[in-house]
Amino acid sequence: MQALLSAHDSVAQSDYGPVLPPLPDKLPDNEEAIRIVCLVKNKQPLEATIRKNEKTGNIFISRVIHGGLADRSGLLHPGDKLVEVNGQKVWGLQPEHVIQMLVQSQGNILFKVIPNTPQPTNSQPALYVRAMVDYSPLQDPAIPCSDAGMAFSKGDLLKIVDQRDIRWWQARKLHSASLCCGLIPSTNHKQRELWWSQPYQAHTCIRPCTKKCMKLFIYKELPSCYSCGVSSCHNTSATVYEEVVHYQRHIDDPPRLIVLIGPSGVGVNELRRRLIKINPNTYQRPISHTIRSQKMGEKNGREYHFVTKEVFAYMVVNHKFLEYGEHNGHMYGTSLDSVQDVLDNGKLCVIDLEPHCIHSVRTKKLKPYIIYVRPPSPACMKQTRKDPHFLSNRYIKRYFYDKDFEEIEEASRTMEAKYRQYFDCVIVNDDLQDSCMDLFTAIQHAQEEPQWIPASWFAPDHP
Numbered sequence: 001m002q003a004l005l006s007a008h009d010s011v012a013q014s015d016y017g018p019v020l021p022p023l024p025d026k027l028p029d030n031e032e033a034i035r036i037v038c039l040v041k042n043k044q045p046l047e048a049t050i051r052k053n054e055k056t057g058n059i060f061i062s063r064v065i066h067g068g069l070a071d072r073s074g075l076l077h078p079g080d081k082l083v084e085v086n087g088q089k090v091w092g093l094q095p096e097h098v099i100q101m102l103v104q105s106q107g108n109i110l111f112k113v114i115p116n117t118p119q120p121t122n123s124q125p126a127l128y129v130r131a132m133v134d135y136s137p138l139q140d141p142a143i144p145c146s147d148a149g150m151a152f153s154k155g156d157l158l159k160i161v162d163q164r165d166i167r168w169w170q171a172r173k174l175h176s177a178s179l180c181c182g183l184i185p186s187t188n189h190k191q192r193e194l195w196w197s198q199p200y201q202a203h204t205c206i207r208p209c210t211k212k213c214m215k216l217f218i219y220k221e222l223p224s225c226y227s228c229g230v231s232s233c234h235n236t237s238a239t240v241y242e243e244v245v246h247y248q249r250h251i252d253d254p255p256r257l258i259v260l261i262g263p264s265g266v267g268v269n270e271l272r273r274r275l276i277k278i279n280p281n282t283y284q285r286p287i288s289h290t291i292r293s294q295k296m297g298e299k300n301g302r303e304y305h306f307v308t309k310e311v312f313a314y315m316v317v318n319h320k321f322l323e324y325g326e327h328n329g330h331m332y333g334t335s336l337d338s339v340q341d342v343l344d345n346g347k348l349c350v351i352d353l354e355p356h357c358i359h360s361v362r363t364k365k366l367k368p369y370i371i372y373v374r375p376p377s378p379a380c381m382k383q384t385r386k387d388p389h390f391l392s393n394r395y396i397k398r399y400f401y402d403k404d405f406e407e408i409e410e411a412s413r414t415m416e417a418k419y420r421q422y423f424d425c426v427i428v429n430d431d432l433q434d435s436c437m438d439l440f441t442a443i444q445h446a447q448e449e450p451q452w453i454p455a456s457w458f459a460p461d462h463p
Ligand SMILES: Nc1ncnc2c1ncn2[C@@H]1O[C@H](COP(=O)(O)OP(=O)(O)OP(=O)(O)O)[C@@H](O)[C@H]1O
Pocket: 262, 263, 264, 265, 266, 267, 268, 269, 270, 271, 384, 385, 386, 387, 388, 389, 390, 391, 392, 429, 430, 431, 432, 433, 435
């Protein structure tokens, strides 16, 4: 009901349509085509930016943000020359001055503009991407106006609606209540790489902007203020956005690989073990390889593939493993072939993985669905973890200490900060039964519901 009322209010408030005054009788022949635009001022910002041509003194509309007031009016466009605001000529004025005029005006605002013709059309289809970095326009000194920018975090899904500006795209977040777009940096910026490559720290190589953007009806574009020389802050380039497509698994497609990730001790193995135990005909883990000797009761190919050091080394060198490492003085590894064996058996393959190995499974063939198992608060862990457990690197069983819970929480924070852009789903492992249920639901969701996956997993195979 509340949503309905709020929807009604926002529609009712949208009375910003043009109210055109009558045209003057005598128009000089040599006068450029002038458009008179009257907008009714309400609480929303106009969502446009202006810039001044310092040589000619002309003021132009440089951007109109999609979904904003100016855009919805359909009457103001990038490149339009602003001639008058409420009857006052703006030629030669500083943009701040124009902004003040807009702020001070009450009721209707009358713009006289010389339309930019022809209008560049936005012919590019919308692009969907996943953000691979965190971005805050408030900390980006290069953005023309931070108020027009849109902050995003790793893993956010963005719809890029306008790429006409080579440096600043317009995008909106999917699954967000706001329909309005904001500016985000394009991937074309050469110097961008320098900024993206240091997403976790303040970028000390860039001089902070001295001019402040004003959160007003119309924004003034700030000059770019990079002062960073390539030599002074070299860094590897990072992928900023990953193009994604909406993927609905076809019934004949192999099931997606289910990958569980979490800090040591959170319960990844327990959840996987329970899932397989409840439904062994549907789920299976791949059989790992090891160089340790076979124990009584173990069967080669059932508990492990027992191989020699030489065979193991050969597999490492030939990139057969998705992940391998040492445990209690012996080498263990999960091979791609063992995952394939599970799939060939018509089962759903569930593996746990160290996060730094995510790239080895992010392939078109495996189309992994990555589930992050997050610890609840240390207090909740203390409540739920009362039984002794095996320490991960030793065959020693002991109770959890308070210190363990804090360490798990800290490890989780670090892991999420670094890898959360890859997580398709997060399960908080508080109550074990609930978490098992959540895991079961997530896996069903992964196989049956449409999901955003990297577009590269959809690209045709190269011959
Ligand atoms: N939700 C839970 N409630 C109570 N106990 C749990 C829960 N989840 C896991 N445990 C217990 O916590 C202990 C550690 O779990 P588990 O061995 O699965 O951790 P892990 O994440 O696989 O870590 P490692 O990789 O170090 O083995 C086990 O004794 C397990 O039974």
